[in-house]
Amino acid sequence: MIKCIAIDDEPLALKKLVTYINRIPYLELVAQCHSAVEAQQVINDSEGVDAIFLDINMPDLNGMEFAKSLQQDNIKGPIMVFTTAYSEYAIEGYKANTAGYLLKPYGFDEFEAAAQKVKDIHEIQQHALTNATTQVDDDGTIYVKSDYKIVRIDIKHIRYIEAMSEYLRIACDDRERPVIVLLSMKKVEEHLPSSSFMRIHRSFIINLDKIIEVKKNHVVLEGDVSMPIGDNYKDTFMNYLNKRILTK
Numbered sequence: 143m144i145k146c147i148a149i150d151d152e153p154l155a156l157k158k159l160v161t162y163i164n165r166i167p168y169l170e171l172v173a174q175c176h177s178a179v180e181a182q183q184v185i186n187d188s189e190g191v192d193a194i195f196l197d198i199n200m201p202d203l204n205g206m207e208f209a210k211s212l213q214q215d216n217i218k219g220p221i222m223v224f225t226t227a228y229s230e231y232a233i234e235g236y237k238a239n240t241a242g243y244l245l246k247p248y249g250f251d252e253f254e255a256a257a258q259k260v261k262d263i264h265e266i267q268q269h270a271l272t273n274a275t276t277q278v279d280d281d282g283t284i285y286v287k288s289d290y291k292i293v294r295i296d297i298k299h300i301r302y303i304e305a306m307s308e309y310l311r312i313a314c315d316d317r318e319r320p321v322i323v324l325l326s327m328k329k330v331e332e333h334l335p336s337s338s339f340m341r342i343h344r345s346f347i348i349n350l351d352k353i354i355e356v357k358k359n360h361v362v363l364e365g366d367v368s369m370p371i372g373d374n375y376k377d378t379f380m381n382y383l384n385k386r387i388l389t390k
Contacts, residue, residue, distance in 0.1 A: 143168060143169070143170040144168055144169050144170065144192045144193055144260060144261065144264050145170050145172045145188075145190060145191050145192045145193070146163060146169050146170065146171060146172060146191065146192060146193040146194060146195060146220075146260075147171075147172055147173050147174070147175060147181050147184060147185070147191055147193075147194045147195070147196075147220075148160050148163055148171060148173075148174045148175070148195050148196075149174075149175045149176075149177070149178060149180075149181045149194065149195070149196035149197060149200070149205065149208075150176070150196070150197040150200070150225065151176050151177055151197065151200045151201060152197070153176075155197065155225070155246070156174055156176065159174075159195055159225065160174050162250055162253040162254075162257075163195065163257075165250065166254065166257045168257075168261055169193075169257060169260075172184065172188060172191060173188075177200055177201065177202060177203070178196070178200055178202070178203040178204070178205060178207075178208035179202050179203055181194070181196070181208070182203075182208070182211075185212075185220075190305075190307055190308070191220045191307070192220055192221060192260075192264055192307075193220055193221040193222070193223065193241070193260045193264070194209075194220045194221070194222055194223070195223045195225060196208065196209070196222065196223070196224060196225065197224075197225050197226060198224055198225075198226040199226060199227075205224055205226075206224075209222045209224075209240070219306075219307055220307060221240075221241045221260050221263050221264060222240040222241060223240060223241050223242040223243070223244065223256050223257075223259075223260060224240055224242070224243050224244065225244045225246060225248070226243075226244075226245065226246060227245070227246040241256065241259045241260045241263050242255075242256030242259050242260070243256075244256055267308060267324075282296065282297045282298060283295060283296050283297060284297060284333055284334075286312070286321065286323045286325070287323060287324070288321050288322055288323045289322065293321055295312065295314060295321060296314075296316065297334065297335070297338070298338075298349075298351070299314045299315050299316040299317075300312060300313070300314050300334075300339075300349050301313045301314060301315050301348075301349055301352050301363055301364060301365060301367065302346055302347065302348045302349065302352070302363060302367065302369060303327070303330060303346070303347040303348075304320075304345055304346055305327050305344070305345040305346070306345075308324060308326070309322055309323065309324055309325075310322070310323050310324075310325050310326075310327065310330060313367075315352070315364060315365065327341065327344075327347065330347070331347065334347070337350075338350055338351055340375075340378070340379060340382065341375055342361060342369060342370075342371050342372065342375045342376075342379050343369065343370050343371060343372035343375060344372055344374070344375075346369050346370070346372075348361060348363060348369055349363070350382070352364045354366075356371075356383065359371045359376070361379075
């Protein structure tokens with residue numbers, strides 16, 4: 143299933159969009175939002191969104207700006223399909239790396255064609271994700287595919303790993319910039335030693351050896367990097383800490 147969000151500030155347009163999404167068997171509607179700001183919160187709170195069907199002309203943050211904000215630093219975000227009553231946005235929409243552009247009023251046939259494009263792109267992404275390789279060497283290093291290169295990473299230098307849709311950002315203390323890889327959190331967890339690494343949030347894996355302090359619901363790592371502790375991971379993490387806290 144392709145998890146998607148519908149965004150439109152016009153109630154009738156949003157209702158139509160939701161109806162069409164529900165008619166496509168391979169689309170799963172995660173949320174329907176009346177603004178891009180509302181959708182951003184949904185994305186922050188969700189396990190992952192594969193596609194977004196969104197209007198362009200919306201208050202506070204228009205659809206085009208929202209789409210570009212999710213594709214910063216050449217990192218692809220969710221697959222975008224724009225809907226709007228203004229044809230002049232079409233060229234800019236395609237420049238934003240979208241899968242489709244629906245000019246209002248559009249019918250179900252047009253929507254279905256756009257949904258098929260989303261499905262095609264999603265399948266390509268999933269194929270790449272499935273075939274992405276991570277290998278662990280005997281000397282404590284891993285090899286990952288990143289930006290058409292194979293990159294060697296020394297495990298002990300990993301500070302944290304952050305999930306961003308289907309991509310991961312691996313931050314290392316011996317590199318100025320993080321390494322971006324097309325991998326799942328589950329996949330990379332399988333190749334990291336559990337004695338040194340722990341998932342403390344749905345979006346973060348940390349190197350336990352890099353912890354400086356723990357305060358409230360956050361972990362502070364070397365480099366003054368603060369990471370949130372997710373409710374679903376708190377008990378496991380606190381059990382780890384409690385076994386190591388010195389008491390009288």
